[in-house]
Amino acid sequence: MRGLKNFLILYFKGIAMGCADAVPGVSGGTIAFISGIYEVLVNSLRSFDRKAVRLLFQYDIKGFWNHVNGIFLLVLLSGIGTAILSLSRLILYCLKYYPEMLWAFFFGLVVASAIVVSKKIEQWNGPVIISGLLGILFGYYITVATPAETSATLWFVFISGMIAICAMILPGISGSFILVLLGMYEYVLSALKEFNLLVIIIFSSGAAIGILSFSHLLNWTLRRFHNITIAALTGIMVGSLNKVWPWKKVIETYTTHKGEIKPLIEQNILPTAYFDITGKEPYLIYAVALGIIGFAVVYYLEKMSPENSFKA
Incomplete structure (x- = not known):
């Protein structure tokens, strides 16, 4: 019998995944991986198959x-x-007023996550190393890709849901950042805050179809090419560190549909030059401390969940 403690731990892991997915550049899949529930999650999502449909038609709900x-x-x-x-409002507030400290926390988290996930590679060889290097290149490319300017039509909201949800369950790739690249991040987040049911339903439908389809592919690769897949996921996390570097200068901006000016292209800079270039406080001591805390959180989550009690 699963105890209340297991349910509470799992619930808080879900909260951690939700917080990560709300931030462009951090993946909820990373949290799932380091907290020991990743493969159970993928297997559970994959279970929505023909047998599941047959059981429903037979009214075998249990x-x-x-x-x-x-x-x-x-x-x-x-x-x-x-x-x-x-918590989306709190995260947006931190991104607006204290981005250096928030990004520093997630930088430490992603560094530790890459280390923890790499330990799951059982054997290193040529194909595994190549897979890891390709993962790094792909992760880096995603972080430097220029966001698109798109119209918020319902069909594109649906497609955005399909693509973003696949990224959300991949360690290292942020579904929120994919929405930024698609030009849909603020539109979807505003729909959630304003409880725009039509947009929420369309986006959720796309997400449901996307995640059910992608989970089958991901489960197959984990079973058939475990080490290569883990190496690629580790590489993606390493490559994505470019996005979560706390100190950046804005190269180019864009105007949102609400008339707000937002960064479009940014360049990483050293914290020592941050104030001179941007005129903003680097909060170096706080950032380093939060980076260390983020690093420690990962190892605490891994230690807390050496084996997950929820089996698919």
């Missing part, structure tokens, strides 16, 4: 619930939803 690991998904998704709906 069989369906057990087949898709319903308790696990319900508790985890409740945590993710809680974070996205209740």
Whole structure:
């Protein structure tokens, strides 16, 4: 019998995933990986298959619930939803007024995550190393890609949901950052804050189809090419560090649909030059401290969940 403690731990892991997914540049999949629930999550999502449909048509609700690991998904998704709906304002506030400290925390988190995930590679060889290097290049390319300017049509909202959700379950790739690249981040976040049901339903439908399809592919690669897949995911996390570097100068800006000026292209700079170039306080001591805290959080999560009690 699963105890209340396991449910609470899983719920808070969901909250951590939701917080990460709300920040462009940080992946909820990273949190899932380091907290020991990643493969269970992928297996659970993959369980929405023909057998699940057959059980539903046979009105075998209990069989369906057990087949898709319903308790696990319900508790985890409740945590993710809680974070996205209740903490998105706080995260946006920190991004606006204290970006250096927020990014520093996530920089430490991603560094530690890459180390922890790389330990899951059972054997290093040529293909594994190449996979890791390609992952680094891909992760870096994603961070330097220029955001698009798109119209917020419903069909594109649907497509954005499909693409972003796939990134959200990949360690190292942020679904939120993919939305930034697609030019849909603020539009979707505003829809959540304003409770625009039509946009939320369309986006969620795209996300549901995307994640159910992608989870089958991801599960297959983890089973058939485990070391190569883990190496690629590790590489993506290393490459994505370019995005979460705390000190940047703005090269080019763009104007949102609300008339606000936002950074479009940024360049990483040293904290010692940050004030002279931007006129902003680098908060170096606080940033270093938060980076160390982020690093420590990862190892605490890994230690807390050596083996997950929720099996798919």
